[in-house]
Amino acid sequence: MTRPSNDSLNAAWDLIDHSQLILVVMHTNPDGDALGSGIALTLGLRQQGKEAHLVCPQPTPLIYEFLNPGDIVEPEAPAGVPDLAVVVDCDRADRVGALQGLVNQARRVLVVDHHPPTSDFGDVRLSHDGYAATAEVVHYLLAHRSVPVTGRMAEALMTGLITDTGGFRFSNTRPETLEMAASLARAGASVADISRRVYDSRTLAGLKLLARALASLQSSPAGTVAWARLSADDFAETGAAPEDTEGFVNVVHSLRGADVAALLREEQPGVVRISLRSRGAAVVSQAAEALGGGGHALAAACVLEASLDDAEERLLQELRKWTAF
Ligand SMILES: [Mn+2]
Structure with missing residues (x-):
């Protein structure tokens, strides 16, 4: 092809x-x-x-x-x-x-x-x-x-x-x-x-939001999965808009050794959008589909109706199945 x-x-x-x-x-x-x-x-x-x-x-x-x-x-x-x-x-x-x-x-x-x-x-x-x-x-x-x-x-x-x-x-x-x-x-x-x-056209509020996302960064025990999260309060307090998060997941993905990256965004209280990226060892569309979303093998997404903590827990449960974690 x-x-x-x-x-x-x-x-x-x-x-x-x-x-x-x-x-x-x-x-x-x-x-x-x-x-x-x-x-x-x-x-x-x-x-x-x-x-x-x-x-x-x-x-x-x-x-x-x-x-x-x-x-x-x-x-x-x-x-x-x-x-x-x-x-x-x-x-x-x-x-x-x-x-x-x-x-x-x-x-x-x-x-x-x-x-x-x-x-x-x-x-x-x-x-x-x-x-x-x-x-x-x-x-x-x-x-x-x-x-x-x-x-x-x-x-x-x-x-x-x-x-x-x-x-x-x-x-x-x-x-x-x-x-x-x-x-x-x-x-x-x-x-x-x-x-x-x-x-290269980020807003000041957007970069401050990125700082918050990076402050939340976590890595799995094997270092193969990295994830960050943003709460509705993070958006409100920085004044950033949802579209300011464009590309954030790729920054998370730049962590050395991370095959999979995830960004969780609480779009409104009780609604969490998750973006997933993979370098190829894991097929992230499988995890996204299991959570009601979809996408490509290397880039996928889903939306969960859950609190940010619950969404993170459900995501990590799935990622443990589909990655070396
Ligand atoms: Mn396309």
């Missing part, structure tokens, strides 16, 4: 060719890959003469404002039954949250994704978990029809590649990923510029 088959790309374009009103939707709380993929694909479809709309009811995280989402992301779908819904960066239909009804209304559904398959929704699926980012799949789709990649589209796709590979540092970075990045750089996207905007 180095690229989608011509058959699957032809099938995807066949759906697009037979559609005029096209909705592009992403998972809730869209990340850099979902937004970058959604924006580039929507602009590419418009170049092909389609009435394409990128719909997301939630505000764009501040660090992705440079992608100019105000110009393209619409909070509500336009009137009319869509001919096609393109679901981006989602392994399951319900990942789109409140937009699921809209997706169900569409005559056809095209899935463009890179998560391990947990369902077979969609009339055509362009998806394989060997791709580093959904942005890779969008790039293949556009290239199949020689759709010109404008500077703005290149910046959006590069953002997807950078954020899902941690700046081309994670093991999902393939030679093909770097070749794609090279072609996007030639089209005007700057790795340095995007990396600075995404990674």
